[in-house]
Amino acid sequence: MANEQDTLNHATIVYGPTGLELDHGYWGKPVTFILFHMFVGEDGQGLKRHNTELEVIIRGLDWEDGSGKSHLFRGFIPSGHRRQVHGYYNIQARNGWVEIEAVT
Numbered sequence: 001m002a003n004e005q006d007t008l009n010h011a012t013i014v015y016g017p018t019g020l021e022l023d024h025g026y027w028g029k030p031v032t033f034i035l036f037h038m039f040v041g042e043d044g045q046g047l048k049r050h051n052t053e054l055e056v057i058i059r060g061l062d063w064e065d066g067s068g069k070s071h072l073f074r075g076f077i078p079s080g081h082r083r084q085v086h087g088y089y090n091i092q093a094r095n096g097w098v099e100i101e102a103v104t
Contacts, residue, residue, distance in 0.1 A: 009099060009100055009102055010097065010098070010099050010100070011035040011036065011054075011097065011098055011100070012035065012036045012095070012096075012097055013033045013034070013035060013036075013087070013089060013094075013095050013096040013097060013098055014034050014035065014036045014051065014095055015033075015034040015094055015095070016031070016032070016033040016034065016089055016094050016095070016096070017031040017032065017033070017091075017094075018091065018094075019069075019091040022058065022061065022071065022073075022089065022091060023061075025056065025057065025058035025075070026058045026059075026061050028057060029057075030055040030056065030057055030078055031055070031056055031057075031058060032053050032054070032055050032056075033053070033054045033056065033089075033098060034051055034052075034053055034054075035051065035052050035053075035054050035098065036050075036051050054077065054085075054098065054100075055077065055078060055079070056073075056075045056076070056077060056078075056085055056098075057075050057076055057077075057078050058073055058074070058075040059074050059075045059076065060072075060073060060074035060075070061073050061074075064088060069090055069091050069092040070088070070089075070090050070091075071088070071089050071090075071091065072086070072087070072088055073085075073086065073087055073088075073089055074086045077100070081103050083100055083101040083102075083103065084100075084101040085098055085099065085100050085101065086098070086099055087099060
């Protein structure tokens with residue numbers, strides 16, 4: 001069976017780092033996002049819900065709206081295939097979304 005992160009392309013961030021932790025991620029320290037996603041069970045019956053952790057090294061961080069609370073980020077997963085990621089994150093609400101490059 002494929003690694004869960006190998007099959008995940010888009011997910012909702014339901015909890016993540018503080019603003020300071022996000023800044024540290026820009027300097028090479030992995031930050032952890034908790035993701036929520038839904039998928040079809042192996043039995044093919046209905047949707048299953050699951051939370052998973054995703055560690056990311058941040059390589060780009062931009063203010064999304066000038067508030068200082070909403071950010072667009074780019075980076076990569078430091079393990080496995082070192083896939084690229086990008087997404088949106090709100091440090092006040094500590095939620096957002098992430099897209100993960102598909103494994104080729």
